[in-house]
Amino acid sequence: GIQVEQSPPDLILQEGANSTLRCNFSDSVNNLQWFHQNPWGQLINLFYIPSGTKQNGRLSATTVATERYSLLYISSSQTTDSGVYFCAVVGSNYKLTFGKGTLLTVNP
Amino acid sequence: KAGVTQTPRYLIKTRGQQVTLSCSPISGHRSVSWYQQTPGQGLQFLFEYFSETQRNKGNFPGRFSGRQFSNSRSEMNVSTLELGDSALYLCASRGTGGSSYNEQFFGPGTRLTVL
Numbered sequence: 422g423i424q425v426e427q428s429p430p431d432l433i434l435q436e437g438a439n440s441t442l443r444c445n446f447s448d449s450v451n452n453l454q455w456f457h458q459n460p461w462g463q464l465i466n467l468f469y470i471p472s473g474t475k476q477n478g479r480l481s482a483t484t485v486a487t488e489r490y491s492l493l494y495i496s497s498s499q500t501t502d503s504g505v506y507f508c509a510v511v512g513s514n515y516k517l518t519f520g521k522g523t524l525l526t527v528n529p
Numbered sequence: 530k531a532g533v534t535q536t537p538r539y540l541i542k543t544r545g546q547q548v549t550l551s552c553s554p555i556s557g558h559r560s561v562s563w564y565q566q567t568p569g570q571g572l573q574f575l576f577e578y579f580s581e582t583q584r585n586k587g588n589f590p591g592r593f594s595g596r597q598f599s600n601s602r603s604e605m606n607v608s609t610l611e612l613g614d615s616a617l618y619l620c621a622s623r624g625t626g627g628s629s630y631n632e633q634f635f636g637p638g639t640r641l642t643v644l
Contacts, residue, residue: 451631452631452632454632454633456635461637461638462617462619462637462638462640463635463636463637463638464619464635466632466634466635469632471631507572509572514584514585515560515562515577515584515585515631516562516574516577516585517562517564517572517574517621517633518574519571519572519573521571522571
């Protein structure tokens with residue numbers, strides 16, 4: 422099956438800093454999503470981005486499908502951005518395969 | 530539109546018991562998938578239902594089963610519970626049309642503790 426690797430596994434920032442999270446995947450995909458898991462465990466949709474670039478406020482994402490990677494950019498980070506960020510992909514079926522996540526801590 | 534709902538939110542069971550979890554998808558969505566999240570294994574796919582048929586299944590033992598009703602609501606059942614079944618169980622629904630038909634939306638989860 423498809424392998425998904427996220428880096429870095431942990432990231433500690435000061436409020437106001439920018440960051441880039443990376444997701445590499447091992448095969449061509451039909452779907453790629455970025456999620457933020459809140460402290461209660463719910464996965465919040467950030468981006469549905471099988472290819473191209475999207476922006477939503479301070480967050481943006483880019484997927485280069487031909488090179489099998491995606492990047493999530495967080496600018497001017499805030500303490501509320503803390504949590505785990507997951508990248509997940511769908512291959513030839515409709516099953517989402519998740520990476521292990523990046524734990525982001527933003528300190529005031 | 531209301532989001533994906535899951536009940537119950539928390540559950541405590543003992544080994545050997547069985548449990549049933551429920552998931553109601555976003556209105557109009559016909560696909561429901563279930564995922565298990567544990568600290569050791571991360572997020573793993575359990576199964577997917579579409580129009581009352583199981584379309585895809587992950588690598589879990591037969592103690593894990595599910596079904597989907599005609600209104601797209603889904604239930605998942607775990608029989609003969611083991612300590613290792615303690616996890617957060619997440620349900621996701623997916624639309625079947627439009628430019629982002631593959632996008633999945635998750636419910637708040639059911640946190641199961643097996644004692």
